[in-house]
Amino acid sequence: MNYSIETPRLILRQWKDCDYAYFYRMGQCTDVMKYFPGLLNNEQNKALADKFRTIIDTQGWGGWAIELKASRQFIGFSGLHDQPEQFSFSPCTETGWRLSADCWGQGFATEAAIASLHFAFEILRKTEMVAFTASQNKPSLAVMHRLGMDYVQDFDHPALQQDHPLRKHLLYKITREAFQENHGEYGLNQSVRIVQG
Helix, strand or coil: CCEEEECCCEEEECCCCCHHHHHHHHHCCCCCCCCCCCCCCHHHHHHHHHHHHHHHHHHCCCEEEEEECCCCCEEEEEEEEEECCCCCCCCEEEEEEEECHHHCCCCHHHHHHHHHHHHHHHCCCCCEEEEEEECCCHHHHHHHHHCCCEEEEEEECCCCCCCCCCCEEEEEEEEHHHHHHHHHHHCCCCCCEEEEC
16 A cells, blocks of 8 residues: 655655656656756666656555646655665664755755655654765755754765765654654644555
C-alpha cells in the first residue's frame, strides 16, 4: 500500500508518467544541478524516477513526486531514503529534496521536507533523521536550518573523486523530540495529512 502526504499547498505522491518530461528538464537545468556532479540526460533521469517509483511501490514510501495542490503541477521531489552502508555514519535514513528552479524561494522545499519528516517520525517511528549536501549548497543548508536540524560533521562523499570540488559534504541530523518541538513553528503540525491508498 502506497502512502501520499498532503500539506497546505502540496501533495507528495507516487510518480506518474506525465511527471517525467518535467523531471527531464530539471535534470538538464544548470541551476537545479549546480551542486550535483553533472547534468543528467533523459536516460539517467528516467532511471532515477523509475527507481523512486519502484521503491515506493515496494515499501509504500520513498522519494515522492511533489505536486502543487492549486495547479496540479509537478515541481520536483522530496522524501526519504535508507542508506544502509554507503557512508561512515550508515545505517541511517536521509531526507532530501530537489525542486524546479521556478519554484524556489516560496518555502516549498521546507514544507515538503517537514511533511517527509513528519511521516518518518510518526509512521515509520524513526528516532533520528539525517540530511546532507555539498558544503557549497547554501540553499539546501538553509532548509536544514529551518527544519531545526543540527550540524554533525563534515565528510567526503565516497562516490566522488578525491579532487572533485563537491566532494566535501556537511551532515545534519534531527531527533524525533527536536522535530516535535520545532515543527509546530511552521504551522504544519495540524495540517499534514497522510493518506493510504
